[in-house]
Amino acid sequence: MLAKGQTVIQYMEQLAPKHVAEPDDRIGLQLGTLQKDIRTVLVALDVNEEVVDEAIELGADLIIAHHAIIYRPLKQLQTDTPMGKVYEKLIKHDIAVYISHTNLDVTEGGMNDWMGEAVGIVNTAPIHDMHNEQLSKLVVFVPKSHHQEVLDAVLGAGAGWIGNYSHCSFNIEGFGTFMPREGSDPFQGKQGKIERANEVRIETIVPHDIKNKVIQAMLKAHPYEEVAYDLYSMDLKGRSLGLGRVGKLKEVKTLAELVEVVKEKLDVPHVRVVGELDRTIRKAAVIGGSGGRYMMKALFRGADVLITGDVDYHTAQDALAAGLAIIDPGHNAEKIMKVKVAEWMEQKLQEHKYATRVVASRIDTEPFQFV
Structure with a gap:
């Protein structure tokens, strides 16, 4: 198909x-x-x-x-x-x-992450923040018999991330009450009779952009005909998404050594370089396309070198004066x-x-x- x-x-x-x-x-x-x-x-x-x-x-x-x-x-x-x-x-x-x-540049697992990984940058953060992820708290009440199934569905759909920790949730046992009315088809209990059910309250964090996906996964796994759940907006912000990536190199290199890595991993025959080739590079920034205008932000975030394309003469002069090395592999490195x-x-x-x-x-x- x-x-x-x-x-x-x-x-x-x-x-x-x-x-x-x-x-x-x-x-x-x-x-x-x-x-x-x-x-x-x-x-x-x-x-x-x-x-x-x-x-x-x-x-x-x-x-x-x-x-x-x-x-x-x-x-x-x-x-x-x-x-x-x-x-x-x-x-x-x-x-x-x-x-x-x-x-594609901004998203996690997109252009700038690919370029950063290729040249050996780890533990990255954006150079220029653009979006703070909006978070909600999902609370759902589940019969104890289906607790793990619903929890796995919710977390498997992408809920429960806090920083570099996944599958974060809080679970409290208690009991819920309800009365099935005429026309209902209850998972447990009988019409017209108050039912007391052993349940688990699941709480977890849900990013706004996958909220619908998580709720659908939860509803599909939940055994109840009518699911009791709440979704609360939170002032707490999640991940920052933005242009470029900055982080430490896996291995400390000289600028000359990093130039060779950039040429090989980004498949470019030549690069333009600003800075002393024997200087030590511990922290690097990368941004696909034309990223020269973010030179000062890369410097502010502690980068020793900025890897980006289309760097103009005056930006290169400013970088040299500020002590920031530049490797320009061209726009086509994307x-x-x-x-x-x-x-x-x-x-x-x-x-x-x-x-x-x-x-x-x-x-x-x-x-x-x-x-």
């Missing part, structure tokens, strides 16, 4: 929720329709004519890309311009294009997302028994040559 376009994108938005994107970022479906079966998904960093030709050759119905194909409002659509040809081919071959940009997203999506589709295949684009969209 093939997955529908809406199903593929539903999974993609589990990885990179739209609400964590920067305001006015051009994300989501930019061209085509999702109201169709998807035989093949092509994952690309950019969408140019070569990538579209690759999609046509693969029989792809959907391209998931990082960089938008429509960034500014179109005043006209001429098919004799370079981008006009791209739009024309996409429409003629019924290929939809969906963009996941800063939401191509790490092609294989990572493809692997994640392939696994998700296979878990749900879909025959839709996912392919990472093999087209190199780096516009620069080094001579």
